Amino acid sequence: MINIMPINIERVKHSRLPEIDFNNLPFGRIFSDHMFVADYENGEWKEGQIVPYADIPLSPATSALHYGQAIFEGMKCDRDANSTDVLIFRPQDNARRFNQSAVRMGMPEVPEELFLEALYELIRLDRNWVPTEANSCMYMRPFMFATDPMLGVRPSDTYKFMIITCPVGPYYSKPLNVLVADKYVRAFPGGTGYAKAAGNYAASMYPMTLAKEKGYDQVLWTDGFTHEYLEEIGTMNVFFVIDGKAYTPELDGTILQGITRDSIMQLLREQGVEVIEKKINVHEIFEAHKKGTLQEAFGAGTAATIISISGIGYKNQHIDLPSAASRTVSEKVKKHLNDIKCGLTNDIFDWIVRV
Numbered sequence: 001m002i003n004i005m006p007i008n009i010e011r012v013k014h015s016r017l018p019e020i021d022f023n024n025l026p027f028g029r030i031f032s033d034h035m036f037v038a039d040y041e042n043g044e045w046k047e048g049q050i051v052p053y054a055d056i057p058l059s060p061a062t063s064a065l066h067y068g069q070a071i072f073e074g075m076k077c078d079r080d081a082n083s084t085d086v087l088i089f090r091p092q093d094n095a096r097r098f099n100q101s102a103v104r105m106g107m108p109e110v111p112e113e114l115f116l117e118a119l120y121e122l123i124r125l126d127r128n129w130v131p132t133e134a135n136s137c138m139y140m141r142p143f144m145f146a147t148d149p150m151l152g153v154r155p156s157d158t159y160k161f162m163i164i165t166c167p168v169g170p171y172y173s174k175p176l177n178v179l180v181a182d183k184y185v186r187a188f189p190g191g192t193g194y195a196k197a198a199g200n201y202a203a204s205m206y207p208m209t210l211a212k213e214k215g216y217d218q219v220l221w222t223d224g225f226t227h228e229y230l231e232e233i234g235t236m237n238v239f240f241v242i243d244g245k246a247y248t249p250e251l252d253g254t255i256l257q258g259i260t261r262d263s264i265m266q267l268l269r270e271q272g273v274e275v276i277e278k279k280i281n282v283h284e285i286f287e288a289h290k291k292g293t294l295q296e297a298f299g300a301g302t303a304a305t306i307i308s309i310s311g312i313g314y315k316n317q318h319i320d321l322p323s324a325a326s327r328t329v330s331e332k333v334k335k336h337l338n339d340i341k342c343g344l345t346n347d348i349f350d351w352i353v354r355v
């Protein structure tokens with residue numbers, strides 16, 4: 001029997017809200033007053049609690065720290081432009097993906113009702129933390145990790161599921177210069193690429209540092225066999241616009257199934273743009289650039305929504321993409337998506353949950 005209601009709430013005595021400069025929000029460093037915590041023990045989820053945001057005590061032997069059973073989600077909510085409602089974007093999809101990650105990492109699933117009710121309750125409580133400023137919003141971070149205080153490689157028996165939230169400004173301040181991976185791999189068929197597992201990001205840090213040393217902002221990951229088929233960027237899926245058509249790498253188990261990616265595909269089709277999911281070879285992109293048919297490239301993910309790619313490096317070659325004036329496809333779809341997220345236009349696909 002899953003015990004999800006009611007969620008116990010312990011409120012902060014003094015809110016930190018008056019101390020926050022909402023015109024100057026760094027990404028992911030300022031946390032709202034409260035957090036949600038639920039423990040998994042003896043094969044079931046215990047009653048969840050909302051408590052003041054604070055450090056948590058952990059055993060040095062905590063299983064997740066040693067063997068990496070840790071997963072997370074990233075999602076956003078905005079203020080409704082026309083009411084006091086807070087609009088959460090596609091939370092059910094994040095709940096589903098969270099459980100796909102949990103299964104792959106040998107962790108217990110979190111019942112969708114628990115995931116969603118905890119999220120809604122937390123947002124209700126900290127709704128004044130959701131920024132009203134342009135280009136700012138609330139980022140929500142549900143996560144789960146193994147808590148057995150034990151050394152030994154086996155799935156943990158105990159887990160913590162938590163949600164923390166933070167008001168955030170823009171993730172990137174300028175278009176990205178990306179380096180195509182030709183040595184290191186983020187994911188491999190049969191691996192954990194489609195899961196939002198902490199270890200996937202850990203493995204990307206070193207290649208990202210090397211890319212930065214070469215003057216690039218991010219790595220554009222490729223398949224592990226040929227290093228020619230493009231997969232995704234750091235925390236984003238990738239799109240290319242060639243001759244008026246939008247292309248994105250097909251999902252093959254090594255790529256995260258992005259909710260922004262899916263939203264963009266639906267919106268582009270709605271706008272009459274043909275969208276093609278396929279294997280995309282880096283040479284096709286360089287060839288299209290040579291012929292003058294590569295109009296734009298962009299990354300798509302919750303943190304940045306849509307961010308243009310200004311340059312692509314591959315081995316000893318580099319191309320600079322056409323300038324801002326030609327980014328008509330991404331600018332239009334970005335506006336449409338942002339307008340839906342803020343309640344400025346019809347939510348034609350029923351993506352928004354109001355709290």
Ligand SMILES: Cc1ncc(COP(=O)(O)O)c(C=O)c1O
Binds near residue numbers: 233234235301
């Ligand atoms: C590796 C990776 N790919 C793609 C995405 C984009 O996914 P979404 O649009 O659901 O945020 C993310 C961000 O969550 C990511 O971390």
